Amino acid sequence: EAQVTQNPRYLITVTGKKLTVTCSQNMNHEYMSWYRQDPGLGLRQIYYSMNVEVTDKGDVPEGYKVSRKEKRNFPLILESPSPNQTSLYFCASSFSLSPLHFGNGTRLTVT
């Protein structure tokens, strides 16, 4: 089954404790992206990747890192999480000019 898999689904952590949210897709998509979704603000892009070893900042990249060492994986790294990074996070992938396929989301709480 074609899918985008994110893990974990839920994560509660404390300020400053490094964490990684994994994302994997099995559709051979070149394009992958991370979004955060907050009430009233909609989906905002954090980082995206056009292909392996090619990443670029989205609209809200501060406090986040990404890497794209393999085509299928695009992990999101929070080196020192803060409470304002509490949000619902989505990973998505696609071929160029095609609709995005989304994962089921990761709900992160930073206390």
Place this chain on the structure above:
Amino acid sequence: EDQVTQSPEALRLQEGESSSLNCSYTVSGLRGLFWYRQDPGKGPEFLFTLYSAGEEKEKERLKATLTKKESFLHITAPKPEDSATYLCAVHYISGTYKYIFGTGTRLKVLA
């Protein structure tokens, strides 16, 4: 400023009461406009892609249309299972590959 605006923010309909959702955009170099449906706690699911003004797409009770400045999602004789948040997104070129979302319309269809 490049942006996507959806209206209304929320809409309550009786079952069978048709209506339309609006997505207006101010971007140049539009490559495609996408409609997604999002259920609570889940990732957005793709509905339609529209590429050029005058284009229309239909699926069951939903019909999407596109002009040079806006898109409409028409819902004909809705049912309670159509209740969801409907998201509009535009893909465009602005120096690089850009993909931005509106904040969505929360639709509630009452039986």
